[in-house]
Amino acid sequence: MNDDNKNINNENEEGGETAEQEEIVSEEDENTPRLLSKLREKVKKLETEKQENLNGWQRERADFVNFRKRSEEEKRELVKFANEALIGDIIPVLESFEMAFSNRKAWESLPEEWRKGVEYIYNQLLSALKNKGLEELNPPKGEKFDPNFHTAESFASTLDKEEDGVIMRVVKKGYRLNGRVINPSIVVVAEHKGENSENAGGK
Template structure:
């Protein structure tokens, strides 16, 4: 039976009948035909997933869902991306040799228009290459300048760290030196007492040993803080470390040698806490010169005798 349908209407065939209330085809209706035309091939083998039916008319019309359109758009986007990704490779890797070959062909064919066009393109590529070369040179110089600046900053920071450590040590020595300098009179008193006290009984010796043990303990504490005594007797006089309060002729030491120490001097680090008070030799005395003259006289007599 011929049925008037819209162009493109579909025929239901050989699939399970659905509820009549939902308006789907029955297995009994095997085909639909176009009015005035031949029957349409059965669509039983086709899948209707992703298809909905429009009830706006008595006849059923398949409408594709938006998923099909979305899938098509995605495929088109991927094709465009492939084209975009291929263009740089073609421009950077193939265009220049291709242009050279085309220029050779144009020169061989004596095609002036093509030659002019190709020469302009090659000139543009050459200018771009020169520009990139200059950019590379500029960046290389900037990198070298940055390296040199980094090295200078690193050296400056190292020098600053050393200066800071030296200043820190100097400040620490100054603070400790001020405290220790105020305690030095006590050291002098211990040394004077040791030189003046003469112990006679066993009890006095015990008391003296007790005081001396305290003195030794105090000296050890000073050494642990970096305090060092100035060397005096037998050493050359140093105005930076010694304070000469006397000069005396000596037959034992040469001129400028320290003969005796009256008060100890101390230094901490490079700071002088106080100079040592000393007596300095003024050179050989008259007695030594006279003794040398007496020794020389017999030698002259012996020489005279031998001469006779």
């Protein structure tokens, strides 16, 4: 009899445990979709944060690369034009040489050996400046006037429409250093006055 009671009790206990386990499993089944949803949200959030961090790192890297490029370019420009003030002071010396050479009669009256020595010094100086990027701006007659490179000292009337705005004469040549104009050429520019001016001139 006692054994029968024990068996009944055991069955009752097992039945209770089974019911409890089924209840737990049932609760877990109910919670699983919610847990999965939370996990998906967490994964999505982590992926978003990862992408944002990656994008931020890429932007920072691009900014750094651009900054380094700008710094290198500024350094090159600084080196390129570091001597601009000095060269600007030397240009009048070149012009003094050329002014002396242009007075052909007076120049040729000097001793030949002396002239050769001065011309040699001039050529050395000019060559050194050209090696630093100095270029002469000495436009030929008939070239179109360009305010980026030329300064008009005066205007000369012309009857030819095609000559309007072209350079008639260079008063003083200019210079540019490494592509940048430091002294524009000073020129005389042709100016077409039109038929009314021509008729007025004829009267």
